[in-house]
Amino acid sequence: MSDNLNDRGPADRTRVNVNEDYEARYWANKWGVSEAELRTAVERVGVMADDVERALKR
Numbered sequence: 001m002s003d004n005l006n007d008r009g010p011a012d013r014t015r016v017n018v019n020e021d022y023e024a025r026y027w028a029n030k031w032g033v034s035e036a037e038l039r040t041a042v043e044r045v046g047v048m049a050d051d052v053e054r055a056l057k058r
Contacts, residue, residue: 013049014048014049014050015047015048015049016038016042016047016048016049016052017047018035018038018039018042024038024039027049027052031052031053031056033056037056038052038056041055041056
């Protein structure tokens, strides 16, 4: 199954995938951070969206 690039939200809203540009942009915009900050948070706490959101709010 190929990616539908017209669907700009993440396929799995419980996980942050920074390897897909459109998903990284979605999450960065959702939390009001840069993509670099998002990537750093994912490296630090893992890919679970709840964990990343908590880390970014600290």
